[in-house]
Amino acid sequence: MHLHRSGSGSRGNGGLEEKPLLSNLFVNFIRTLLNLLFPVITFSYASRVLGDKGIGIVSYTDSIVRYLILIGGSGISYYAMREAAGVRERRELLARRAGELLCLNLGLSGIAYLILAVLLAAGAGKGYMTVLLVQSGIVFFNALGMEWLYNALEEYRYIAIRTAVFQGIACLLLFFLVKEEQDYLLYAVIMTGAGAGMQVMNLVHVQRTVGFLSVKGCRPFHKHWQGAKYVFWANLAISVYVHIDKTMLGNLCSMEEVGLYAAAHQIIQAVAGLLTCVTNVLLPRVSFYLGEGRGEEAEKLLQKIGSGIVLFAVPAAVGTVCVGKSLLFLLSGQEFVQAFPALAVLSAGMLFSVYNNYYIWQVMIPYKREKEAFYGTFGSAVLNVVLNFWLIPVWGMTGAAAATAAAEAALFLLCGIRNKAFGGQGERGRIRGAGGKTFRLVLQALAASGVGIGLSSFLIDRMADGPLIRLLLKVPVSLVLYPVVLWLLGNETVRLAGRKGFGIGKS
Numbered sequence: 001m002h003l004h005r006s007g008s009g010s011r012g013n014g015g016l017e018e019k020p021l022l023s024n025l026f027v028n029f030i031r032t033l034l035n036l037l038f039p040v041i042t043f044s045y046a047s048r049v050l051g052d053k054g055i056g057i058v059s060y061t062d063s064i065v066r067y068l069i070l071i072g073g074s075g076i077s078y079y080a081m082r083e084a085a086g087v088r089e090r091r092e093l094l095a096r097r098a099g100e101l102l103c104l105n106l107g108l109s110g111i112a113y114l115i116l117a118v119l120l121a122a123g124a125g126k127g128y129m130t131v132l133l134v135q136s137g138i139v140f141f142n143a144l145g146m147e148w149l150y151n152a153l154e155e156y157r158y159i160a161i162r163t164a165v166f167q168g169i170a171c172l173l174l175f176f177l178v179k180e181e182q183d184y185l186l187y188a189v190i191m192t193g194a195g196a197g198m199q200v201m202n203l204v205h206v207q208r209t210v211g212f213l214s215v216k217g218c219r220p221f222h223k224h225w226q227g228a229k230y231v232f233w234a235n236l237a238i239s240v241y242v243h244i245d246k247t248m249l250g251n252l253c254s255m256e257e258v259g260l261y262a263a264a265h266q267i268i269q270a271v272a273g274l275l276t277c278v279t280n281v282l283l284p285r286v287s288f289y290l291g292e293g294r295g296e297e298a299e300k301l302l303q304k305i306g307s308g309i310v311l312f313a314v315p316a317a318v319g320t321v322c323v324g325k326s327l328l329f330l331l332s333g334q335e336f337v338q339a340f341p342a343l344a345v346l347s348a349g350m351l352f353s354v355y356n357n358y359y360i361w362q363v364m365i366p367y368k369r370e371k372e373a374f375y376g377t378f379g380s381a382v383l384n385v386v387l388n389f390w391l392i393p394v395w396g397m398t399g400a401a402a403a404t405a406a407a408e409a410a411l412f413l414l415c416g417i418r419n420k421a422f423g424g425q426g427e428r429g430r431i432r433g434a435g436g437k438t439f440r441l442v443l444q445a446l447a448a449s450g451v452g453i454g455l456s457s458f459l460i461d462r463m464a465d466g467p468l469i470r471l472l473l474k475v476p477v478s479l480v481l482y483p484v485v486l487w488l489l490g491n492e493t494v495r496l497a498g499r500k501g502f503g504i505g506k507s
């Protein structure tokens with residue numbers, strides 16, 4: 001994929017360099033790969049040592065902490081990223097705005113800990129309180145680390161190096177220290193410590209990047225909350241149907257069921273993360289373009305990335321189903337293969353979730369349509385909770401997966417309705433990245449995936465024995481056959497790539 005450089009230097013007085021988009025995409029891919037490999041490697045090792053009950057305990061308490069993290073600041077991270085990216089060329093204003101947002105972050109973290117105290121008093125995490133308290137420490141460090149600031153400044157190289165160092169240390173500690181089923185608390189300490197270390201490094205590094213943050217930063221708390229509240233509630237709603245499945249499984253079924261489901265969920269999160277690593281680079285760049293009055297550049301970039309998502313998401317979902325049993329066996333062990341039905345259902349939901357991630361966070365938020373994003377995500381979250389209560393008692397982890405997939409599909413439909421409405425709303429509403437040719441692209445991708453990935457995997461299953469051999473055969477064969485079938489179907493993107501390079505054009 002050929003990406004032109006989007007700028008050669010800073011445009012404002014004392015501004016920061018506008019980094020080449022190609023470099024950002026590559027470094028963010030490495031960063032995302034590290035963030036995906038780390039939990040996959042650690043989960044694979046820990047699940048074999050701790051067993052389904054031990055890993056279920058940590059996953060259950062982690063699902064509670066995820067809500068606290070969201071309340072403590074992650075819920076406004078997209079807003080903060082947008083606001084910081086829009087003024088990153090003006091360093092004095094950037095320092096003041098970063099200080100304001102940090103104060104908002106710390107204030108929300110205080111609220112998160114008050115909620116934790118109430119939950120503990122009500123008996124949440126009963127029997128696993130120590131694990132829950134250890135994991136909750138990351139709420140404070142996430143707020144203090146201001147990860148959103150480094151994303152806004154497109155400091156992906158620094159983030160990647162920092163991530164590699166702390167995750168490498170955590171892996172070594174895990175392999176040397178976690179040896180028995182009773183070591184699940186130590187596992188939680190190591191995983192939490194890695195995240196906390198990265199955020200402390202951010203705080204140390206911020207003086208070199210931005211300078212001293214404004215001491216007047218706590219005054220406009222109300223102003224920023226008014227701007228961030230819909231982003232916050234939208235993110236909270238999404239978090240509900242991303243994490244509540246494990247929480248409800250733990251309450252309605254067993255920790256063993258949570259552990260099995262966590263293995264399937266971990267794989268889906270890894271695949272979806274790889275698919276969204278490119279689009280996650282867009283929010284600061286699009287927000288920067290809009291802040292500089294370069295709306296047409298933002299629109300062209302979003303249109304072409306939106307079409308490309310379809311061509312990658314469909315084969316990823318089909319391929320995950322085709323190699324799902326092999327992955328579960330190789331990563332977690334034979335007992336986790338029984339999680340395959342949940343993995344297959346979650347794969348279908350991933351088709352919708354990848355597009356939802358793109359449209360909500362890379363289109364609606366930069367264009368300040370967070371209210372519409374909230375309405376869609378809130379409705380999907382309500383549907384997910386209702387379906388969980390209905391399906392989990394009947395189907396267990398597969399019911400939880402079905403509820404999540406249904407919520408993603410509902411949000412996809414709502415996004416489609418909003419996308420059509422966007423087309424006629426003037427300068428800020430001209431995003432048509434998911435319209436027009438999308439339906440044709442979906443049909444082409446489905447056909448190519450069915451033949452190039454599904455059929456070839458079916459034949460390999462009949463000819464080869466052993467999960468590792470099948471996986472090693474399916475992946476390269478699918479990678480070759482899928483674009484070939486797309487080319488035979490007349491896909492414009494693949495044919496253009498064959499002639500003069502897979503190009504996004506100027507961005």
